[in-house]
Amino acid sequence: MLTQFYDDLETRTENERKKAISKVLPVQIKNLQSLGGLKGIDSDMIDSVEALKQLPVLRKSELREMQQKKPPFGGLVRGTIEHIFQSPGPIYEPGKDTHDWWRFGRFLHACGVGRSDIVQNCFSYHLTPAGMMFENGAKAVGATILPAGTGQTELQVQAAFDVGASVYAGTPDYLNTILEKSSEMGLKLSYSKAVVSGGALFPSLRESYLARGINCLQCYGTADLGCIAYESSEQDGMIVEEGVLLEIVTPGTGNPVKEGEVGEILVTTLNSDYPLVRFATGDMSAFIGGHSACGRTNVRIKGWMGRADQTTKVKGMFVRPEQVAELVNRHPEVSKARVVVSRVNESDSMVVRLEVSGSSNQEYHESVQNIFRIKGEVEVVPTDKLPKDGLVIEDLRSYD
Amino acid sequence: MLTQFYDDLETRTENERKKAISKVLPVQIKNLQSLGGLKGIDSDMIDSVEALKQLPVLRKSELREMQQKKPPFGGLVRGTIEHIFQSPGPIYEPGKDTHDWWRFGRFLHACGVGRSDIVQNCFSYHLTPAGMMFENGAKAVGATILPAGTGQTELQVQAAFDVGASVYAGTPDYLNTILEKSSEMGLKLSYSKAVVSGGALFPSLRESYLARGINCLQCYGTADLGCIAYESSEQDGMIVEEGVLLEIVTPGTGNPVKEGEVGEILVTTLNSDYPLVRFATGDMSAFIGGHSACGRTNVRIKGWMGRADQTTKVKGMFVRPEQVAELVNRHPEVSKARVVVSRVNESDSMVVRLEVSGSSNQEYHESVQNIFRIKGEVEVVPTDKLPKDGLVIEDLRSYD
Structure with missing residues (x-):
């Protein structure tokens, strides 16, 4: 027994x-x-x-x-x-x-x-x-x-x-x-x-x-x-x-x-x-x-919910979770970031969404360029508005 | 060390x-x-x-x-x-x-x-x-x-x-x-x-x-x-x-x-x-x-010298080492036996070679028939004349 x-x-x-x-x-x-x-x-x-x-x-x-x-x-x-x-x-x-x-x-x-x-x-x-x-x-x-x-x-x-x-x-x-x-x-x-x-x-x-x-x-x-x-x-x-x-x-x-x-x-x-x-x-x-x-x-x-390593390639360059973390670190007012990768007109597109309390957009573009070595669109959202699914890089491209 | x-x-x-x-x-x-x-x-x-x-x-x-x-x-x-x-x-x-x-x-x-x-x-x-x-x-x-x-x-x-x-x-x-x-x-x-x-x-x-x-x-x-x-x-x-x-x-x-x-x-x-x-x-x-x-x-x-299980099929019947042992057991004057299987005129042939001290052939044929359920030729050899290679069933047929 x-x-x-x-x-x-x-x-x-x-x-x-x-x-x-x-x-x-x-x-x-x-x-x-x-x-x-x-x-x-x-x-x-x-x-x-x-x-x-x-x-x-x-x-x-x-x-x-x-x-x-x-x-x-x-x-x-x-x-x-x-x-x-x-x-x-x-x-x-x-x-x-x-x-x-x-x-x-x-x-x-x-x-x-x-x-x-x-x-x-x-x-x-x-x-x-x-x-x-x-x-x-x-x-x-x-x-x-x-x-x-x-x-x-x-x-x-x-x-x-x-x-x-x-x-x-x-x-x-x-x-x-x-x-x-x-x-x-x-x-x-x-x-x-x-x-x-x-x-x-x-x-x-x-x-x-x-x-x-x-x-x-x-x-x-x-x-x-x-x-x-x-x-x-x-x-x-x-x-x-x-x-x-x-x-x-x-x-x-x-x-x-x-x-x-x-x-x-x-x-x-x-x-x-x-x-x-x-x-x-x-x-x-x-x-x-x-x-x-x-x-x-x-x-x-909860059970296993996928792999954290969301590293992907955008326009031939690797985009890694560590880079997203670096971007957040560089700006005290940014609490969270999420890179969304998609395909627009047969070309890779990257949008960087940031949870921000104040500040301008311009410096984010520079940071994005410096950190990721590629250009990306920046979207600022209010604190707590990004999804809570653990993704810092979301890849919407279809590989079928 | x-x-x-x-x-x-x-x-x-x-x-x-x-x-x-x-x-x-x-x-x-x-x-x-x-x-x-x-x-x-x-x-x-x-x-x-x-x-x-x-x-x-x-x-x-x-x-x-x-x-x-x-x-x-x-x-x-x-x-x-x-x-x-x-x-x-x-x-x-x-x-x-x-x-x-x-x-x-x-x-x-x-x-x-x-x-x-x-x-x-x-x-x-x-x-x-x-x-x-x-x-x-x-x-x-x-x-x-x-x-x-x-x-x-x-x-x-x-x-x-x-x-x-x-x-x-x-x-x-x-x-x-x-x-x-x-x-x-x-x-x-x-x-x-x-x-x-x-x-x-x-x-x-x-x-x-x-x-x-x-x-x-x-x-x-x-x-x-x-x-x-x-x-x-x-x-x-x-x-x-x-x-x-x-x-x-x-x-x-x-x-x-x-x-x-x-x-x-x-x-x-x-x-x-x-x-x-x-x-x-x-x-x-x-x-x-x-x-x-x-x-x-x-x-x-010595190292490994092959498998002892010499069981084989002769004229469609299994011939097993245990049967050879039974044949030897049945006749006190037989000290050792060896079954030699070969192919003669497109047909299986079995020769049973016996190390014997005296006695006739006839009863061996009967024993062979009773024990193996197939006919076989019997050859009597003097004591100590059979090969000492561990084989009691020797299969000379080529399977190539």
Whole structure:
């Protein structure tokens, strides 16, 4: 019989959690400083999620440069690790197989996976860390694992049937491929749970799984960070994992968006082996107010809401979120900006929309020209009138 | 700095090893009896490799039947395990990730792999246990692992280059594929060792690796049993792993061949989690006399010498090694038999050659007809005149 919660961390009061963070976060900052990072910062002052905003954001592109200078991990790993993984870039991730190192155990527990389960792990173990992440999580909850990887669907169906696999772990869509193949083969599988990640889980697909007796929950994680947020049986948003601190910021900046607005997810891990502070995931989401009805008290986010990297090309020049941020920075009265790219008379057109309290248009044109190296129309709108969808570059061109 | 030997087990005297076996083997027999196997056997009497020949051989086909009756492992596993693997058949194998559970650590150590190494593990982790076997062995010697699997060769080369992988683990041939791709890509890799298994390592290939500065050693293992025998730097045969007992028998029987003759490898593991006793590997090899020059004292075998399963079809009927064994059993004066199949005038022809001390031909024809259900010519030869190559069925037909 599974207990309701994975541990006491999940049901802490806001104050208890804040107090715990005030103790462990300065230590983690020191961990990063011991590796040469965050020079000149008083680690004791970084004692809350709010205090993190004083610190620089670590982007994937910077991590990659650090790794190239100091392979394989840019000098960001403390002590020994067991695994080296490779993700597209290429970028390299360290891995350890100590207890729930990747933090997927909490998610699996929330889905009811435990000692009596056989987890068919359909994430790849090759180069990418996804397979080993779910392997590590399944071990943390005492489940038995059928390491299956991707492909070889007919063999997978036979294995699921023969061993009586009770849990599917993999991308949301591949379960459907397995179920269709099992129908073809006339084999009734015994999955009762599915733990999915790595892609959008469409509600209709989740319902079709439920109709076959499979309770499907999703989590959000990345190759660098492991599990970041997860659904519980209430399916009322994704609860932030207790081993990470999560911020949502305007893409291209380190500035938190207003409560409920869409922005880029920054994550600070409390894992002392690999201290990543304010790591920019490139993924978009938004906080949900209140708490999950399941009783877990940590903050929640909506699911994955697209990629933050809105970099695009206009008239042959790259337009990047960082440039939009620079434009806002240059003018104190500008609170927010949005570049809208479209196609007019078979030619690229750029409109820069600014939320402004006062001042003239002329200097914005110059700034736009200097920063973007292309001409753009400037539109001034009142404060709070730009859409709150996390986009700083909106591309209206059709690529069909 | 690596010490020469993995542990004290490798350099035991013959008497020390026999004494140790006399203690652990009866316990392992009891382990199997606790699962319902080997009923009526006095486990205390099974105290040496020689004593094993009183016990029945366990064939893969029987294991498969046991698994189908009692999935997934036929009731042969004691306690809890972490992994379930699937091999062609399908047949299922249990796995644990406790220290050197699959016993590949000893092989890796003999190849000089240790804490300072990065092992690129090019065995698949998906369904088959091969990847996890070498993973487990690499952890046992403290190496860091790049789980790479098969395929994605360009990404593998990039990873090997970026992280400075020092050891290749995989099939003998795939290393060549990686090296060719690295030349194409203009990347110089830093492999200095290669630990290979799962296929024949041709001497010319080993030499070509050595010419590139890569010292390549091979081991022999199976999905059910893990590591069985391994080469040391002396490359003078494969030394039997200390956690298994190895017999070489006439295919289709449990009768040991004479010293130096080719036969089928039977393995008894001393692993109490999964007690396999006299498991028929289906692989052929032969003992080598004496000991390796490296100082390891355990018995040695030649490399893999083909498959023991010589089952073939003659005139539409299966002819199996077990039938040849039955023929020998039926006639006390027959010490050995060999079925030679060929093609005469566009038709299958079977000659049964028997090593006989006395007696007439007539009754052999009847036995042959009764046992094989087809007619065959019988040739009687003097004792010790049949070839000692391990074949009981020799198929001379050309399938080109």
